Amino acid sequence: MISNTSHSPRTSTRTVLGPALALILGIALIFFTLFIGRGIGDGIAHNLQGIWQLIIGEAEKYQSIVVWQWRASRLFSAITIGAALGISGAVFQSLVRNPLGSPDITGFNVGAFTGVLISIALFGNLYWYSVIGALIGGLGAAILVYLFAYRDGHSGFRLIIVGIAISATLTAFNQWLSLTVSLETAMTAALWSAGSLNGMTWSRIMPATLLIIIFIGLAFALNTRMKLLEMGDDTAAALGISVNKTRLVLMLIGVSLTAVATAITGPISFISLAAPQIARRLHPQQHITLVGSALVGALLLTSADFIAQHAWQNVTLPVGLVTISLGGLYLVYLIIREGK
Amino acid sequence: MTQSSLQARCVSTSETVTEQAALETKSVTLAYEQHVIAKDLSVDIPHGKFTVIVGPNGCGKSTLLRSLSRLLVPQSGEILLNGENIHSQSTREVAKKLGLLPQSAIAPDGIKVIDLVSRGRFPHQKWFKPWSEADQTAVELAMQATGVMDFAEHNVDQLSGGQRQRVWVAMALAQETSLLLLDEPTTYLDIAHQIELMDLFQDLNRIQGHTLVAVLHDLNHACRYADHLIMIKSGEIIATGSPNDIITEALIKEVFGLSCLILPDPISNTPLIIPRGRAEK
Numbered sequence: 001m002i003s004n005t006s007h008s009p010r011t012s013t014r015t016v017l018g019p020a021l022a023l024i025l026g027i028a029l030i031f032f033t034l035f036i037g038r039g040i041g042d043g044i045a046h047n048l049q050g051i052w053q054l055i056i057g058e059a060e061k062y063q064s065i066v067v068w069q070w071r072a073s074r075l076f077s078a079i080t081i082g083a084a085l086g087i088s089g090a091v092f093q094s095l096v097r098n099p100l101g102s103p104d105i106t107g108f109n110v111g112a113f114t115g116v117l118i119s120i121a122l123f124g125n126l127y128w129y130s131v132i133g134a135l136i137g138g139l140g141a142a143i144l145v146y147l148f149a150y151r152d153g154h155s156g157f158r159l160i161i162v163g164i165a166i167s168a169t170l171t172a173f174n175q176w177l178s179l180t181v182s183l184e185t186a187m188t189a190a191l192w193s194a195g196s197l198n199g200m201t202w203s204r205i206m207p208a209t210l211l212i213i214i215f216i217g218l219a220f221a222l223n224t225r226m227k228l229l230e231m232g233d234d235t236a237a238a239l240g241i242s243v244n245k246t247r248l249v250l251m252l253i254g255v256s257l258t259a260v261a262t263a264i265t266g267p268i269s270f271i272s273l274a275a276p277q278i279a280r281r282l283h284p285q286q287h288i289t290l291v292g293s294a295l296v297g298a299l300l301l302t303s304a305d306f307i308a309q310h311a312w313q314n315v316t317l318p319v320g321l322v323t324i325s326l327g328g329l330y331l332v333y334l335i336i337r338e339g340k
Numbered sequence: 341m342t343q344s345s346l347q348a349r350c351v352s353t354s355e356t357v358t359e360q361a362a363l364e365t366k367s368v369t370l371a372y373e374q375h376v377i378a379k380d381l382s383v384d385i386p387h388g389k390f391t392v393i394v395g396p397n398g399c400g401k402s403t404l405l406r407s408l409s410r411l412l413v414p415q416s417g418e419i420l421l422n423g424e425n426i427h428s429q430s431t432r433e434v435a436k437k438l439g440l441l442p443q444s445a446i447a448p449d450g451i452k453v454i455d456l457v458s459r460g461r462f463p464h465q466k467w468f469k470p471w472s473e474a475d476q477t478a479v480e481l482a483m484q485a486t487g488v489m490d491f492a493e494h495n496v497d498q499l500s501g502g503q504r505q506r507v508w509v510a511m512a513l514a515q516e517t518s519l520l521l522l523d524e525p526t527t528y529l530d531i532a533h534q535i536e537l538m539d540l541f542q543d544l545n546r547i548q549g550h551t552l553v554a555v556l557h558d559l560n561h562a563c564r565y566a567d568h569l570i571m572i573k574s575g576e577i578i579a580t581g582s583p584n585d586i587i588t589e590a591l592i593k594e595v596f597g598l599s600c601l602i603l604p605d606p607i608s609n610t611p612l613i614i615p616r617g618r619a620e621k
Contacts, residue, residue: 228462230446230448231447232442232445234445235440235444239463239515240436
């Protein structure tokens with residue numbers, strides 16, 4: 001008898017251990033970040049009773065504000081943005097059939113940064129202008145890559161190579177732009193370019209969350225098609241998929257997720273690159289799933305932000321700095337592993 | 341037996357009736373951007389037969405197969421599937437009538453045989469009602485026909501080349517199309533697996549009534565298994581017909597530039613092509 005949804009009869013301890021550890025780490029992070037962590041309002045709760053009072057809403061007003069307005073919104077941002085970046089990475093890696101296919105490698109977040117820079121230079125530091133600027137910039141970079149890499153259809157590898165080239169060009173352009181604009185604009189842009197979750201209030205994260213939920217929903221709706229595309233363009237077409245249209249829509253979803261995330265936090269690298277690959281190693285059948293990539297992305301960014309807030313005494317690092325360092329280590333690990 | 345394969349079986353038994361071709365190209369020009377592969381090409385794929393396309397490397401046989409399977413849009417002319425222009429139908433509609441086994445299929449990491457075969461059901465599935473009884477039946481029949489039922493729960497990457505190719509065939513069969521196009525299906529397989537696969541195709545054609553079109557490299561396989569042979573050279577059709585009727589030493593010389601000897605195959609009584617090469621000098 002065959003069932004369509006069956007799982008491996010042998011469930012080794014390793015396949016359980018990984019996800020279990022990730023889950024415990026996630027819960028611990030949420031707990032520490034909210035109730036114990038440092039930062040504004042140090043030592044907000046001294047004992048379990050204090051924490052319980054915070055949860056049921058009987059704590060002092062000051063403590064409640066620190067936990068539920070400041071810390072919770074920041075934690076929520078880390079989870080949402082992390083999930084968005086994870087899914088964006090999963091979509092791109094599927095599209096180009098290569099673990100290097102990630103919006104931060106192919107320059108879409110650099111393009112988003114260009115959009116934000118231009119928007120800051122033209123209209124000042126306004127939330128929605130930055131979001132729209134990032135979307136236009138990210139999509140613009142994607143279109144450039146798409147057009148330059150086109151030659152009788154798209155090979156995944158060519159998309160990556162062209163993406164790296166476009167990314168380098170845009171980085172140079174961004175630097176030139178930063179040098180030309182006024183000092184104030186350049187300072188704002190520089191702060192933003194580090195990628196940070198500082199000042200993520202509920203009013204800042206909620207509109208972006210709405211957009212992210214829409215794009216994640218679209219990604220899930222196209223999940224089956226995406227999986228069929230992985231088997232090759234010809235195979236997918238033979239199964240009734242309009243290959244170019246589907247790929248374009250998936251690409252737009254991936255770019256939009258990265259662009260929205262980049263618009264409100266600044267560029268946060270390596271989450272998109274690493275999350276799907278780590279999710280694959282945690283999956284019992286070694287599959288990359290959207291849910292897995294979202295969860296790992298959220299966990300990665302939450303951990304990185306925890307490190308950013310606690311690594312140095314009295315200094316909160318930009319989380320982008322932490323992810324780029326962790327990501328560098330991850331890349332070194334990948335290279336060593338591939339070399340063996 | 342499902343309804344569609346029963347219908348297909350009826351078609352295959354009425355071979356004598358001359359009817360509209362299953363698939364035909366009407367003076368098509370096939371090109372990749374500026375690079376023209378074939379001009380004014382007209383081909384008929386007869387219903388219920390096993391058609392094999394052969395020709396030297398780069399003659400355009402795979403290109404022709406790509407255009408027949410709607411993957412390549414002709415620059416001019418039209419391609420008719422059951423008498424209807426293939427490009428006026430959606431990819432999904434075509435996928436319900438025509439299955440393809442491409443050369444370039446990539447098996448996803450760690451996918452199980454049954455899950456891969458199930459993917460062949462995609463053109464029949466709807467957004468909110470993904471898996472039906474009919475899907476299940478089609479997948480089981482496809483796995484039985486190709487003999488991959490025993491390793492339904494195995495990972496595709498654990499299988500041998502021959503087994504893996506049969507899994508891909510099963511996926512295409514699960515699509516339940518009466519037409520099946522095969523692009524060099526036996527490449528990279530050893531001789532035993534090649535014959536096993538060719539026998540499977542013959543069964544699909546004779547027993548299940550599928551109309552098959554295959555691009556093959558091996559002329560002797562083509563002669564032994566094809567009902568209808570199409571020989572192409574530099575984008576032009578040189579000969580079509582049953583192997584026994586068309587294969588001559590002069591034709592092989594013309595199409596492949598190969599001098600050879602032709603004997604009747606003692607097993608199948610089809611032409612057996614023996615290259616002369618340097619050995620005779």
